[in-house]
Amino acid sequence: xxxxxxxxxxxxxxxxxxxxxxxxxxxxxxxxxxxxxxxxxxxxxxxxxxxxxxxxxxxxxxxxxxxxxxxxxxxxxxxxxxxxxxxxxxxxxxxxxxxxxxxxxxxxxxxxxxxxxxxxxxxxxxxxxxxxxxxxxxxxxxxxxxxxxxxxxxxxxxxxxxxxxxxxxxxxxxxxxxxxxxxxxxxxxxxxxxxxxxxxxxxxxxxxxxxxxxxxxxxxxxxxxxxxxxxxxxxxxx
Amino acid sequence: xxxxxxxxxxxxxxxxxxxxxxxxxxxxxxxxxxxxxxxxxxxxxxxxxxxxxxxxxxxxxxxxxxxxxxxxxxxxxxxxxxxxxxxxxxxxxxxxxxxxxxxxxxxxxxxxxxxxxxxxxxxxxxxxxxxxxxxxxxxxxxxxxxxxxxxxxxxxxxxxxxxxxxxxxxxxxxxxxxxxxxxxxxxxxxxxxxxxxxxxxxxxxxxxxxxxxxxxxxxxxxxxxxxxxxxxxxxxxxxxxxxxxxxxxxxxxxxxxxxxxxxxxxxxxxxxxxxxxxxxxxxxxxxxxxxxxxxx
Ligand SMILES: Nc1ncnc2c1ncn2[C@@H]1O[C@H](COP(=O)(O)OP(=O)(O)OP(=O)(O)O)[C@@H](O)[C@H]1O
Ligand SMILES: [Mg+2]
Numbered sequence: 262x263x264x265x266x267x268x269x270x271x272x273x274x275x276x277x278x279x280x281x282x283x284x285x286x287x288x289x290x291x292x293x294x295x296x297x298x299x300x301x302x303x304x305x306x307x308x309x310x311x312x313x314x315x316x317x318x319x320x321x322x323x324x325x326x327x328x329x330x331x332x333x334x335x336x337x338x339x340x341x342x343x344x345x346x347x348x349x350x351x352x353x354x355x356x357x358x359x360x361x362x363x364x365x366x367x368x369x370x371x372x373x374x375x376x377x378x379x380x381x382x383x384x385x386x387x388x389x390x391x392x393x394x395x396x397x398x399x400x401x402x403x404x405x406x407x408x409x410x411x412x413x414x415x416x417x418x419x420x421x422x423x424x425x426x427x428x429x430x431x432x433x434x435x436x437x438x439x440x441x442x443x444x445x446x447x448x449x450x451x452x453x454x455x456x457x458x459x460x461x462x463x464x465x466x467x468x469x470x471x472x473x474x475x476x477x478x479x480x481x482x483x484x485x486x487x488x489x490x491x492x493x494x495x496x497x498x499x
Numbered sequence: 500x501x502x503x504x505x506x507x508x509x510x511x512x513x514x515x516x517x518x519x520x521x522x523x524x525x526x527x528x529x530x531x532x533x534x535x536x537x538x539x540x541x542x543x544x545x546x547x548x549x550x551x552x553x554x555x556x557x558x559x560x561x562x563x564x565x566x567x568x569x570x571x572x573x574x575x576x577x578x579x580x581x582x583x584x585x586x587x588x589x590x591x592x593x594x595x596x597x598x599x600x601x602x603x604x605x606x607x608x609x610x611x612x613x614x615x616x617x618x619x620x621x622x623x624x625x626x627x628x629x630x631x632x633x634x635x636x637x638x639x640x641x642x643x644x645x646x647x648x649x650x651x652x653x654x655x656x657x658x659x660x661x662x663x664x665x666x667x668x669x670x671x672x673x674x675x676x677x678x679x680x681x682x683x684x685x686x687x688x689x690x691x692x693x694x695x696x697x698x699x700x701x702x703x704x705x706x707x708x709x710x711x712x713x714x715x716x717x718x719x720x721x722x723x724x725x726x727x728x729x730x731x732x733x734x735x736x737x738x739x740x741x742x743x744x745x746x747x748x749x750x751x752x753x754x755x756x757x758x759x760x761x762x763x764x765x766x767x768x769x770x771x772x773x774x775x776x777x778x779x780x781x782x783x784x785x786x787x788x789x790x791x792x793x794x795x
Contacts, residue, residue, distance in 0.1 A: 338685065355674055355677065360674075362670055
């Protein structure tokens with residue numbers, strides 16, 4: 262059985278289809294990448310899984326085989342499906358520490374304390390800014406905080422939407438390295454949405470290519486890399 | 500002369516702080532659901548009448564009467580969310596629909612009170628000190644009433660600060676006020692935080708009603724008109740978003756009122772305070788006491 266599975270997800274915004282019959286799977290301990298151009302529907306896919314967007318009838322999201330597509334977002338989060346959204350979405354007028362604390366809602370503050378310490382260990386720049394308002398953090402620090410909130414909530418599966426967006430290459434490298442090490446250490450199941458394949462593929466087991474609301478290709482990292490068209494699109498040829 | 504000034508400061512600031520409490524009702528809803536509740540002031544009238552019923556009519560004693568009044572008001576706040584806010588929202592209604600519904604509600608409560616209690620004001624029991632009780636402080640006589648108002652408001656503000664900044668539910672409340680979607684992704688049930696904001700909004704105004712009743716009597720005046728607008732004015736001075744700025748705004752308004760009565764004429768009192776409101780709305784619509792806050 263898969264930890265997370267979507268079956269035939271379809272959705273339209275104002276009658277314009279954004280996703281058409283999208284089915285993806287993630288087994289426990291797997292890192293799955295979703296690649297695709299702007300407007301492909303990647304964010305929409307994550308939003309349907311986390312309950313922020315309702316899908317059309319017939320669409321299914323299964324967590325450990327149980328349907329969850331009818332649940333509101335806070336219940337889906339409480340089940341352990343954690344969505345680190347596009348554009349970080351930190352609470353600007355909560356301190357770094359408070360941002361991490363509200364992420365403890367799922368497991369309770371007492372159980373989350375060690376996780377908060379873990380986040381400070383992974384991202385030391387957050388530790389020295391504990392009491393700073395999150396809105397005054399740099400973009401990179403905000404992304405660390407957004408990922409940190411995900412870690413605090415002790416996810417069954419963590420879905421990250423474009424962590425590299427708008428950040429300097431050095432910061433992006435640092436964030437991906439930390440993430441990769443963390444996943445290696447903990448065996449965390451992840452779904453990563455990224456436009457920059459060079460960042461997400463090295464840590465991924467499998468890949469889905471989405472375009473115009475549909476899955477165009479699916480396979481292991483090596484399979485996908487050897488596909489001529491994909492090489493051209495995502496790796497600049499060769 | 501100096502005595503007069505000091506005494507006016509004491510009484511003006513304490514009544515003003517009560518306007519600030521009324522303003523807090525506006526702020527709590529604006530922060531979380533971006534709606535203005537035009538029946539905000541009704542909670543003050545309900546608080547005063549409920550306390551009057553429990554204390555004077557049913558003889559339940561101060562503490563029990565106070566707690567019961569607050570409890571009923573809290574339920575009323577929850578009811579506002581369930582029976583007014585949610586149904587309007589579910590049917591796609593926005594701010595305008597909420598304004599119209601709460602305007603009606605304000606009139607509804609005034610009329611219901613007339614039906615149940617009659618239109619004549621009732622004396623409020625001297626639970627915060629009689630009209631002749633005072634404490635002497637370095638030659639100034641401070642009426643006990645005003646001291647007690649300070650005391651209640653100080654306790655309330657410490658309590659609100661504690662809830663918002665030291666408890667997980669309070670932090671969730673602030674998170675949901677800043678970004679509802681992200682809050683839901685943290686596992687926060689925004690229905691719970693929205694309920695909390697309605698409850699806090701009605702309870703603070705209910706307490707304000709009980710504090711104002713010794714001055715305005717248990718009367719319809721507590722359920723509309725000038726006090727409601729002064730509460731709103733305090734909220735505007737705090738930029739509609741800063742709770743502590745709102746209390747400060749109320750205090751300034753109370754002082755301004757007292758000094759215009761002292762130096763100009765009581766006839767001009769309300770004209771002056773409302774002119775200030777209009778001036779702020781025109782010159783600094785983001786509020787005067789709306790500093791970039793570290794914490795709400
Ligand atoms: N709230 C919305 N209302 C209307 N259309 C929307 C909405 N959200 C997304 N869309 C449309 O749905 C399509 C998919 O958008 P989505 O954000 O899922 O793409 P994406 O793959 O995440 O793109 P990007 O890489 O730019 O983030 C786009 O055409 C977009 O314009
Ligand atoms: Mg996107």
